[in-house]
Amino acid sequence: MNYRKLGRTNIEVSEIALGCEGFSGKSVEQTKEMLKYSYKNGINFIDLYSSNPELRSNLGIAIKELDIRKNFIIEAHIGSTWKNGQYERSRNLEANKIAFEDLLVRLQTDYIDVGMIHYIDSQDDYERVFNGEIIEYVKELKAEGKIKAIGLSSHNPLIAKQAVKTGLIDVVLFSINPCYDIQPASEDCNDLWDEGKYKNVEFRIDKDREEFYELCEKENVGITVMKCYGGGDLLDKELSPFKVALTTNQCIHYCLTRPGVVSVMLGVKTNEEIDEAIQYETANMKENDYGEILSKLPKNNMKGKCVYCGHCAPCTVGIDIASVNKYTALVKAEKEVPETVREHYKVLKHHAGECIKCGRCEKNCPFSVNIIQKMEEAVEIFGY
Numbered sequence: 001m002n003y004r005k006l007g008r009t010n011i012e013v014s015e016i017a018l019g020c021e022g023f024s025g026k027s028v029e030q031t032k033e034m035l036k037y038s039y040k041n042g043i044n045f046i047d048l049y050s051s052n053p054e055l056r057s058n059l060g061i062a063i064k065e066l067d068i069r070k071n072f073i074i075e076a077h078i079g080s081t082w083k084n085g086q087y088e089r090s091r092n093l094e095a096n097k098i099a100f101e102d103l104l105v106r107l108q109t110d111y112i113d114v115g116m117i118h119y120i121d122s123q124d125d126y127e128r129v130f131n132g133e134i135i136e137y138v139k140e141l142k143a144e145g146k147i148k149a150i151g152l153s154s155h156n157p158l159i160a161k162q163a164v165k166t167g168l169i170d171v172v173l174f175s176i177n178p179c180y181d182i183q184p185a186s187e188d189c190n191d192l193w194d195e196g197k198y199k200n201v202e203f204r205i206d207k208d209r210e211e212f213y214e215l216c217e218k219e220n221v222g223i224t225v226m227k228c229y230g231g232g233d234l235l236d237k238e239l240s241p242f243k244v245a246l247t248t249n250q251c252i253h254y255c256l257t258r259p260g261v262v263s264v265m266l267g268v269k270t271n272e273e274i275d276e277a278i279q280y281e282t283a284n285m286k287e288n289d290y291g292e293i294l295s296k297l298p299k300n301n302m303k304g305k306c307v308y309c310g311h312c313a314p315c316t317v318g319i320d321i322a323s324v325n326k327y328t329a330l331v332k333a334e335k336e337v338p339e340t341v342r343e344h345y346k347v348l349k350h351h352a353g354e355c356i357k358c359g360r361c362e363k364n365c366p367f368s369v370n371i372i373q374k375m376e377e378a379v380e381i382f383g384y
């Protein structure tokens, strides 16, 4: 399992992580068994959006009995409450306080690693939370050490960008997959799975989404991903808006190669589904490669633009072309190179200045990227 730093926090998390929906309806024993299996296979991170009290209690018992709390990272939501036996998104301060204290008791812990402000997609809701009592409460929780980092979950890149720009947000849980990435920002997340929105659309990554990912990478804000398989639709030729089936590996690799992304949170329900997800870690480049399949979409409009797929590898001298292109894109519009990006570039094993202009990579790029020119741009920006 590969582990990545969760943005600017000092927390290391597995790049394959758990959603909590797979624990829904499971007994304590079943919860414990699945958690044990995940942990044994290197998964140390979960997103707990569900406010279901039983699910929370079962997880708490399982974590305690497996004695893994210290090393098991929990991203749990503030604003996801339980009322009259049902989930309710709430901005009521008292209801949120009660829900958070209850969460700690049920999880048998005195802190949550990432206190995730639950699901803001509209501007009105953003104003309510960020100019009101909820953000103050979340800041208090962080100051008291009851949460170690502040997160926000959203499907809307415009809201997510604003939140990151406040400087308060350490982690964003965001819906990412190649389908959603071509959709414009919307306050209604149902647009993302509305078939009508995909009729005659081109494959071109939406500018606001791209800017949001790049902002997170620059600001060292970690993105955790929900809906990596598009609710399963992307794995099915008939259901996918692209009318081609992607594999789980291709979906995971797509998400993990977006700038800023740290982990994909998968709603796995069985040990077999865990096996399927974690085999990404040992798969070869060809099995994870999504570049070719996306480049063949009838309305591919990404010609000349790097999507960071890695299909051009291996470079003759070992340059990680996708990463060089990513870091170059991050700073192109900037006057100065952000320190985080400079550091990321520095730790690459080989740098753009080593390019011998052999042209091998360009023959392999399905998006016709002028890679040699990109390497020259990188040398101009970083100096080597």
Ligand code: SF4
Binding pocket: 291, 305, 306, 307, 308, 309, 310, 311, 312, 313, 321, 322, 325, 364, 365, 366, 367, 368, 369, 371
């Ligand atoms: S240059 Fe082409 S093949 Fe290489 S990562 Fe970018 S899009 Fe993929």
Ligand code: SF4
Binding pocket: 314, 315, 316, 317, 318, 319, 321, 354, 355, 356, 357, 358, 359, 360, 361, 362, 371, 372, 375
């Ligand atoms: S042209 Fe440069 S970047 Fe491409 S394979 Fe050759 S050495 Fe590597």
